[in-house]
Amino acid sequence: MSLLLPLPRFDQPRLLAAQMELIDHSFGIGMLGSFLASVLLSAGIIFSTGRIEILWWSATMGAACALAHFGRFYLPARTSEEHATRYAKWMTAHLTGIGTLWGLAGWLYLDLSSVIGTICLLALIAGMSAAALAIFSPCLPVAVGFFLPTIVPVWSVFLGTRDMRYLPMFLGVPLYLIVLLVFAHNYARVARRSIGLRFENRELVAQLRAQTQRAEEANRAKSVFLASASHDLRQPLHALGLFAVSLGRTPLSDKQRELLAHIEASSGAAREMLNTLLDFSKLEAGVVKAQPCAFRLQPILRKLENEFAPLADAKRLVYRTHDTTAVVYADANLVELILRNLIANAIRYTESGGVLVACRRRDGQGVLEVWDTGIGIPPEQHREIFLEFHQLGNPERDRRKGLGLGLAIAGGLAQTMGLQVTLASQPGRGSVFRLAVPLTAHPDEPGSTVVEPVRPGGFAGLRVLVIDDDYSVQTAMRELLTSWGCHCVTAESEQEAVAALAPWVPDLMIVDYRLRGHRTGQQALEAVNAYLGLSVPAIVMTGDTAPNRLRDAQTSGAALLHKPVEAEMLRMTMLKLIRSSCH
Structure with missing residues (x-):
């Protein structure tokens, strides 16, 4: 059989350790199943033929399975990379011995004159081989170590009869062995691929954690x-x-x-x-904590117009404000600060035309809008401009164009109130920033937003x-x-x-x-x-x-x-x- 399928070699220690870990999880169940199957076989042989000497074989099988199961616990760190090869050789040797015992049962107790006995014995050996395929296939040498000594003696029994009536078994037994080896080879390959993906995922997670840690450290360093x-x-x-x-x-x-x-x-x-x-x-x-209240927007818009209109005039821009009677429910100071950043940003990036500040009533909300006729913002930059220190059209970092924090601050303040600053823009034609604020009926303190000078x-x-x-x-x-x-x-x-x-x-x-x-x-x-x-x-x-x-x-x-x-x-x-x- 070695000519048909060369005996495989153990994989590298890292991969082998993972393979042996997979086998180790189910190894105890496999040994228990092997022992129980030997008991069933012994009972069937005794009842059908009266050959009680098979009890020695069953006892030997039980001792071998117990030794294999409990003996592995005395191997230190058996599934570690350092000891994986030793554990794989140890397990291959024990499974070869257990497989030999099953092959010996076929050699000694396969009575072809008893149809029922033959079927029972072949069924148990085939069942044990199928179970071994599921349990031991992650490591191909371990699986092969069990299959060969289990199946080959049974085949030799049929070959020894030289009776052409058993021609199907002459061909079927080795074909079954080849199928087992092929499936074991495929399962081992799948196991290697899965383990390889697991390693890659671990490395990716480790890299992601390292990058996240570096990003957090960089962010802390930036803040410091x-x-x-x-x-x-x-x-x-x-x-x-x-x-x-x-x-x-x-x-x-x-x-x-x-x-x-x-x-x-x-x-x-x-x-x-x-x-x-x-x-x-x-x-x-x-x-920054939001302290919402009901207030009129008009005093804030008028205050901002008095503050920014001279700046717009200095750039020969038209600054306009649409008067409004809207009363909204939000934090007045944060709304004012958001508008101040949006207006300053609009004036900074507008060279001709003007800036319009208005409030529209829409679906129970007052939508504050800051329009400009500036350079506009490409669609792929609509999210990035709300990031800190991100600026458009300022590669030279001209300090007159700010620090690139205005929109980040506006967006952060809006989130503090549970709101959102949105953007619509066309490159070369201008932009409009919007902040939707809930409308209400009456201000809590009429005129409270007008701060009288002390x-x-x-x-x-x-x-x-x-x-x-x-x-x-x-x-x-x-x-x-x-x-x-x-x-x-x-x-x-x-x-x-x-x-x-x-x-x-x-x-x-x-x-x-x-x-x-x-x-x-x-x-x-x-x-x-x-x-x-x-x-x-x-x-x-x-x-x-x-x-x-x-x-x-x-x-x-x-x-x-x-x-x-x-x-x-x-x-x-x-x-x-x-x-x-x-x-």
């Missing part, structure tokens, strides 16, 4: 870089803005006033880009403690607060601040969030309040945009301002805190 860069840039810009305000309160010539205006414009542009990064970081940190009051004699480890910021804050009539004391750390409290108690504290020695403004506030035994109104200023820092800063209980802080915003916040403490 943005936070660090933003913080380091905000510090000098914050001081620059405060110095500019203080400088503007001094006598200046017309030329100096013009130069100061340019300084303030440049500082404002840088502040706008950093605030964009801050908005994006807030979304990543998950600190009239600055006097700060004469107000005692303010400033804790900041940046000398330029300390100086700028001292100059500004002093010009407002405050009595200002500055400190670099919480220890220095506590030491300065001996002669007086501050009415207000302004602290930087990130201090030296890995200390935070929140810890400085707690230390000062603990020393004084009371809670002093406080403002926490931060240039950090890292998600965890934003979440921590919000838990301080103090008013939170993000650097660079405009002087007017600082004054308004101080007034609110003073008025609140007086009540």
